[in-house]
Amino acid sequence: MGSVDKTLFLLSRGGDTLIVQIYVDDIIFGGSSHALVSSFAEQMNREFEMSLMGELQFFLGLQIKQGLEGTFVHQAKYTRDILKKFNMGDSKPMTTPMSTNMALDADEDGEAVDQKEFRGMIGSLLYLAATRPDIQFAVCLCARYQASPRTSHLQAVKRIFRYLKFTPELGLWYSSGSSLSLRGFSDADNAGCRIDRKSTSGTCQLLGTSLVSWSSRKQASVALSTTEAEYVAAAGCCSQLLWMKATLSDFGLRFGRIPLLVDSTSTISVAKNPVLHSITKHIDVRFHFPRDHYEKGDIDLIHVVSANQLADIFTKPLEFDAFTRLRGELGVECVDNALIKGEIESQWTGLIALLV
Incomplete structure (x- = not known):
């Protein structure tokens, strides 16, 4: 059993490994030996009433395509379904999910819209964000107005659907040739919310070139400076990096200092220098987490130029060129560009799903 994730199970036998992941009454498993995988499937069928679904292709709404060069995870069918459900199938496509000129606020004088439909659209988009990090910021921003949605908020949500009409086949590409190095990117806007002036934290974590975790979240308190907003992010x-480090240790992967890339030199100075600064003396103690783990040697804060800050896509709307560049660097691609060829036959057998 995994030390962090209790639904993860690993078995090592000789030089082979079997990995089993359980989700409620569904099981995904794979291994480096056909014999070990077959033995596990037979044992499960003897002990429980379950159906062997074969190589993993569709799971919890996610579509998975496995090839020699890697694995592609997408929700193209789900995207087409929600476009049809909310009558956006014939809408005019847009190249980005949100305009750079759009600034949403409470819009109390605006015309109210159907709250049930608005929440349904937001819920559908949040589930789609599981494989579409490119819409994460726009969806989370619109989700803040579910309590009292107005026409301006509905127009912003429809803009996201129009972007999905333009890019229905996008998903996450996980290359089999990617290195197993862990790194994180962290960014924040400054007082971006027009209602309470709180900032938005944007983070993403990659294993080699593969994006495995990301978030776009409004901070809990008002930051008094850009440095503080970046530090909280x-x-x-x-x-999240430390949690992933502990999880990956179950797979036998060990990491030294994990690079955490930020585009604020002031944030790095605050983390590396424990001297009390006038601009940081009011920061809550819990946010000095990075400083403590820098001193322990768990992470290393590294400066990255703003143009190469991947987390920028989770904090603000971007122009088309910058948006598509960062989207590509995060591994969000079309299935036609993922270079999937045949089934995985080399070191690992394909993942297999069991339905209880």
Whole structure:
């Protein structure tokens, strides 16, 4: 049993490994030996009433295509279904999910819209964000207005659907040739919310070139400076990196200092220098998490130029060129560009699903 994830199970026998992941009454498993995988499937069928679904292709709404060069995870069918459900199938496509000129607020004088439909659209988009990090910021921003949605908020949500009409086949590409190096990116806007002036933290964590975790979240308190907003975002990214480090240790992967890339030199200075600064003396103690783990040697805060800050896509709307560049660097691609060829036959057998 995994030390962090209690639904993860691993078995090592000789030089072979079997990995089993359980979700409620469904099981996904794979291994480096056909014999070990077949033995596990037979044992489960003897002990429980379940159906062997074969190589993993569709699971919990996710479509999976496995090839020699890697694995592609997408929700193209789900995307087409929600476009049809909300009558957006014939809408005019848009190249980005949100305009850079759009600034949403409470819009109390605006015309109210159907709250049930608005929440249904937001819920559908949040589930789609499981494989579409490119819409994460826009969806989370619109989700803040579910209590009293107005026409301007509905127009913003429909803009996201129009972007999906333009890019229905996008998904996450996981290359089999990617290295097993862990790194994180952290960014924040400054007082981006027009209602309470709170900032938005954007973080993402990659294993080699593969995106495995990301978030776009409004901070709990008002930051008094850009440095503080960036520092709070870095604390959240640091926490996620340490959780991933502990999880990956179950797979036998060991990491030294994990790079945490930020585009604020002031944030790095605050984390590396424990001297009390006038601009940081009011920061809550819990946000000094990165400083503590830097001193322990768990993470290393590294400066990255803003143009190469991958987390920028989770904090603000971007122009088309910058948006598509960052989207590509995060591994969000079309299935036609993922270079999937045949079934995986080399070191690992394909993942297999069992339905209880």
